[in-house]
Amino acid sequence: MKRYFLAFIMLISFFNSEAQIEEDKPKLVVGIVVDQMRYDYLTRFWNKFGEDGFKRLINDGFSFKNNHFNYIPTYTGPGHASVFTGTTPAAHGIISNSWFNKFEDKVVYCAGDDSVESVGTESPVGKMSPHRMLSTTFADENRLHTQMKGKTIGIALKDRGAILPAGHTANAAYWFHGQDEAKWITSTFYMNELPQWVKDFNNSGKAKTYLKPWNTLQDITAYTESGDDETNFEFGFQGKETATFPYNLPELASKNGQYEIIKATPFGNDLTAEFAKAAIEGEALGQDGITDVLTLSFSSTDYVGHNFGVNSKEIQDTYLRLDLALADFLKYLDQKIGEDEYTVFLTADHGGVDVPAYLNTRRIPAGYFNDIKAKELLEAYVKNEFKADSLIQNVSNTQVFLDYDVLAQEDLDCDKVQEKIAHYLLQQPYISRVYTRDQLQTGAFTNGIGYLIQQGYHQKRSGDVLFVLDPGYIIYPEKGTTHGSGFLYDTHVPLIFYGKGIEKGSTYERSEIPDIAPTISSFLGISFPNAATGKPLTEILEK
Incomplete structure (x- = not known):
């Protein structure tokens, strides 16, 4: 009799725990990837950050200080795919941004798809989809788990940064087409016509307002965490002799891809955050009891890093401005979704190496x-x-x-x-x-x-x-920087969880990028992505 009573108690406990999982689910999961963000950007610029951006995430969330990519190559396409699929290129198949396809005898792009058409532009830059990614993302699994009722929206300046995280079942992925259009676009993989809210955003001309002069947010003499403003290690922009502040973007635009130049400034991140807010409004994300997913990639940090290097005044200014954009976005989530109704994680798709020519001046082999x-x-x-x-x-x-x-x-x-x-x-x-x-x-x-x-x-x-x-x-020109290796400057990136259901704290125990998707899946009580190899990071879950 005692044995049956214990079994009954265990059964009640099981159903209570399952009910608790449902109750603890956030209304919205926001997966943020900061393109080319080294871990030490957090520590280098810490004293210059405000209290409500990176510091809020770390102080009120859980930070993994020894988080790494566990594969080579560390590029944007593989990075975004690995974060959201919970596995590595060996399984999800995104082995680079572009690679030689031996079966087609040509180079293929990770998100390129000639079977679809552009939506929102006549340009072929919209012919994209996730069809080359072989596995599901946690966003896919959430869609399946909720009978496709939970929405998924992917947003990034870069097409691959929007498409791969959102997965195969996404309601939409949007990326930014500059040139002379300055529009957010998508492809027929998702829809045949842009939703009215996207049309309204494009027609508002808001994107074009970011084509404005770029000077430092703070007094440049206060940027003591970065190198000299004028060095021999930076590209800069066509039409300006030196890579030094300020940059008159309206004057430089014609020689730098017109509105494409916005991507290579911190204003591209600001534009991304504004469009993300419009997506939350337009798609009513996080407004019911079924968890939605927003994948959000800030790409401008990568463009600036490639152009100016990891020790530049430009990269410091970009991160100080991103800190403000994050603070504003978190405040928006508080108001729109509710302070304890959403969960955020923030990581990167890879790091970046110091400009080798600069390292040589410090007598470091490079x-x-x-x-x-x-x-x-x-x-x-x-x-x-x-x-x-x-x-x-x-x-x-x-x-x-x-x-x-x-x-x-x-x-x-x-x-x-x-x-x-x-x-x-x-x-x-x-x-x-x-x-x-x-x-x-x-x-x-x-x-x-x-x-x-x-x-x-x-x-x-x-x-x-x-x-x-x-x-x-x-393998790169002798100015600016790149990434792709398995060395720590490319593999060591931030990983922060914040919001509903997240324990406060930090750890120096090693974590790896494929651990993120299984962690979110466990948190939501859904299936792991179908090729996942990572493990849930149980430290983050509230006790």
């Missing part, structure tokens, strides 16, 4: 890898070694693709060819490691660079030989 010359030398070596023309089909993204038809015609052993190419590449300057397809498909790396390569390696889409550059070496 530099530039000439991939064009390296390819020419590799092709000459292969032709001489194997007496075969066109054996290499493509070299891109530090991957070598072999032509299997030529291998068969010349009766060459694929594994031996890979081994010889790998041995040759390892002798070249600035290449630190080389991996073959055979190694990655038959071996199992448990740590280090080999593990990161393997997690980013997709058997059908990746190449036959992959190489890794030395720390601080990049």
